[in-house]
Amino acid sequence: MRGITFSLEVPYFACFRKPLSTSSLLTFPVPPPSTVFGLILNALGVNREGYLEGIEKLQATLRINICPIAPLERPTKELAKMLKLIEREVERRPGLFPSSPIFKELLVRPSYEVFLASEDNRLMQEVTDALRSPERPLYLGQSDDMVVVEVLWEGEVRSTHVRELWGLVRGVHEGCEVLRLPFGFERDSVLYLPLTSLPKKPPLRLVELREAYSFGEKTVELFGIEYVDRQAAGEGPSDFRGTHY
DSSP states (O other), X not given: OEEEEEEEEOSSEXXXXXXXXXXXXXXXXXXXXXXXXXXXXXXXXXXXXXXXXHHHHHHHHOEEEEEESSOOOOOXXXXXXXXXXXXXXXXXXXXXXXXXXXXXXXXXSOEEEEEEEESOHHHHHHHHHHHHSXXXXXXXXXXXXXXXXXXXXXXXXXXXXXXXXXXXXXXXXXXXXXXXXXXXXXXXEEEEOOOEEEESSSSEEEEEEEEEEEETTEEEOOBOGGGXXXXXXXXXXXXXXXXXX
């Protein structure tokens, strides 16, 4: 299996909005796989007409993990104005756009390392080339949050058994933030990964050996479409902030 690792560095702010948060705009601490797949499609130059086909291909073919490079800090908050949607038939005064104040979480200068692998060597080469020389300017999360991408490693990814894992880890573990991240989309549903743990200070040391994949000097678990819980697709608590254990 061919793989790469690449870094994502946001010079200013980032927000990876939890899709079901309403009273406040909450952010995940790491970009979900769905966000990274969108960044890859943007780097490849895929247009709107080919987006659905492209995202389905990436979801079906790629395996992924994400790890913060620097220790995560609690997000800051700002008070923002959100425009309200109103029906066309509703009469409104010219220049008046109804809005509502809302608190929004922001991550300050976050950086991440992404581990990506696939059995499709041609696709992996296309992705690697696109990340090195993207077709468009890249952003992460919100469209005005630019990101700097650098490919750090590429090579053969091999299965191994270890006690130390980087990035997201399956299950609930002590000293971690427990997350339920969107993996992608299927028709009108959001596909979620089962619960994963994000270590505060990676790597996470386990008591027992666990199968993982070696990317140079780091080992991670990889998540693909086979891990998606379709029974829970499109569901999830509206204000799931993550649980610390």
